[in-house]
Amino acid sequence: MAWWRGAVIYQIYPRSFADANGDGIGDLPGITARLDHVARLGADAIWISPFFKSPMQDFGYDVADYRDVDPIFGTLADFDALLARAHALGLKVIIDQVLSHTSDQHAWFVESRTSRDNPKADWYVWADPKPDGTPPTNWLSVFGGSAWQWDSRRRQYYLHSFLTSQPDLNFHNEAVRAALLGEVRYWCERGVDGFRFDACNHQFHDAALRDNPPAQTEEQRSVSTVRPDNPYAMQRHLYDKSQPDNLAFLEDLRAVLDEFGAASVGEVGDENAPPLMAAYTEEGRRLHMAYSFALLTRDGSAAHLRAQVEALEGELDRTGGWGCWALSNHDVPRIASRWAVNGERDERQVRQLLALLLTLRGSVSLYQGEELGLPEADVPFELLQDPYGKAFWPEFKGRDGCRTPMPWHAQAPQAGFNANGAAPWLPLGEGHAALAVDVQEANPFSTLAWARQLLTWRRAEPRLRVGEICFHDAPEPLLVFERRRSEGGPALVLAFNLGAEPMRFTWPDTVPDLVPLSSAAPLPAPADWGRELTLPPFGIALAATDDV
Known part of the structure; x- marks a missing residue:
């Protein structure tokens, strides 16, 4: 049986996992030094969020060079050492690839914006304004405002589904698709075991640039990928993402992966995710696994859980595809707080939700700190780093509350996040030190001990892994x-x-x-x-x- 089918994939957010050089930001050597923790937990693989060269406007999800490590995280040699150590511990390594867009500092975009006739002029989505000077369509950015940004050099708008500094690549251009497959091949040749493809349903847009219709019903406005107070939820996103053209590209992508035996999991952020996930993971043809935002919402009711799982399973039965479930990640409040019935973390609920996640059908993505039952941290506005949170404050406090440093040693400065106790890029969460790894290691009845028992049981029980x-x-x-x-x-x-x-x-x-x-x-x-x-x-x- 393929290793990824039913696997538990431990997500590492590198800025916040472990800081080896004492600059306050987690790095690749820090991850390497702490891999024993993941191996003892019983995970099958690690997924590392982006560590590529980046201006860090979106903390690595704005890639400026797909083939280099950003200096704040280390070097390519550091990555190779991490890969070797993970493999020695029996862990597969999945890296995060952002193919739908790049940073505006990527060499491709720097060239593309210089003129309308340079060799990469059509590598991004450029369009003329309407006669009144307004953007070409009514499409909106997930992070607020229009998805189009005026560029005075080309006197055109460019598309950005996220930040203005994250221009969307033009997947209708064959050269773009070929270049991106080359970036994937580079990391396959370097020895990675798989990829998590970010926002993989944003990889094509409607070539006719048709406007999205408004969301007219409450169901249509219930966009699981954003909060209801975000204007993005006011449209039906029929033309700015989830286009059928993407299926052929995913088949080309799968061909590259199959050359190296690499696995894949796609992030599908869509209001009608189950059919897309089934199509994207159609057995043997496209991605190996996919996950959505279905269980990353505020609704933790039994009815919601059953409806989401059954909806996906019904679609997967049709295509032979495979799902991957997550209750938390680097983009949403931690599950210990988000689904807290009485508004505060409850140890009993934390343990139950771990058991629930690990007994669902499909593979599992376990976000760092879930094995400790960490609650969401309260990061004040003056310390906020997330541009998404700053744009929607105070209704939305951003994503920083789930990105605070991992606590390793309760009595150490900064809970052992780094050796010298330097101030980290985000403050340690209140109460997190008391839940540190060393504290829970010493307690056979801790959440960490419980998580290890559950993972051991799951690994030995075929009915849970693939039943x-x-x-x-x-x-x-x-x-x-x-x-x-x-x-x-x-x-x-x-x-x-x-x-x-x-x-x-x-x-x-x-x-x-x-x-x-x-x-x-x-x-x-x-x-x-x-x-x-x-x-x-x-x-x-x-x-x-x-x-x-």
């Missing part, structure tokens, strides 16, 4: 589903009480006879085992069918 999933009807806030092998046999049946109050319930009639499995997994058996039982707040019940 089928089937939900059963249950009242809110209960979530009940089973995991079984595709060829049949006994199933694992799990019930989650997602609420903060005890819940008395009866196993649904659709669930066959059950036997407790207290010795087969880290999940405790209920005290009153039977067809009827009471789950405590944020409780979990695990059983197995006896239809051997």
Whole structure:
């Protein structure tokens, strides 16, 4: 079986993981020094957010040179050392590739903007203004305002789906597509095991430059990729992203990956993500895995969880594709705070959500600090770094609250983020030191210990890694589903009480006879085992069918 199918991929945000040189910013040698932690956790792979040369307007997601390491993170030799150490520990290495856009300081764009007839004039999306001087379309940037920026040199607008300093590449240009495949090939030849492709459904735009229609219903305005107060949610994004032209490019991309045996996971930010994810991961043809923002929202209800998982599974059944689930990443508030039922982090809920994530069907992306149960940090405006947060303050406080430094040693300066205690680029989260790795290492009942037990169980249990999933009807806030092998046999049946109050319930009639499995997994058996039982707040019940 392919290693990526059912894998747990540990996401590392390099600025905030570990600082080896004491300048306050995490770096590649810092990651290398801390890889033992990831290996002991039981992850299959690491995903490293961008470390390429960049002006850091969007902290690495604005790439100025795809083939070089930014000096704040180290050197290519440092990356090679990281890769070797990861492989020695049995960890695969996935790197973040941003293909939809570059930095405005990338050599391609510097040349493109000089004139309308230079060799790279058509490498980005340029368009003339309307007769009244306004932008060519009504398309909006995810980060606020028009997606078009006027350039006085060419006397044209250029498209930017994100910051103005992140111009969109023109994927309708064959030379652009070939160049980007060359950048992927470069890192394959360097030995990476896979790629996470950022914003991969933004890689084509409507060549006819048609306006997006307004979002007319509440459902259409419920854009999972942005907050409802962002104007971006007021449009149906029919023409500025998710174009069918992208499918052929993904097939060309897959051909390069297959040459080297490299895996891929695509980020699909779309209001109708499941069909796209299924098409993008159609078995053997395009990407290996994809994930959406479906579980990165504020809604943590049982109904929402079931609806999102079933919607994706229904589409994947049609194409043989594969999903990857995440509850947190570097762009959204941490799950320990975002879904907190009573407004504050609850250790019981933290542990339950780890169990939920690791028992869903598909691969898993586990963001750094989730294994410690870190809550969202409160970063004051004067210390805010995120341009997205500054643009939408105070309704939206940006993404910095989930990007604060990883706490390693509770009693060390800056919780051991660096050796000299230099002030980090973002302040340490309040209360994070008390949840540091060394504190939890010493406690066999800690969240970290729990996470390790869950990953060990998942790795040894084929029904969890690659088995089928089937939900059963249950009242809110209960979530009940089973995991079984595709060829049949006994199933694992799990019930989650997602609420903060005890819940008395009866196993649904659709669930066959059950036997407790207290010795087969880290999940405790209920005290009153039977067809009827009471789950405590944020409780979990695990059983197995006896239809051997």
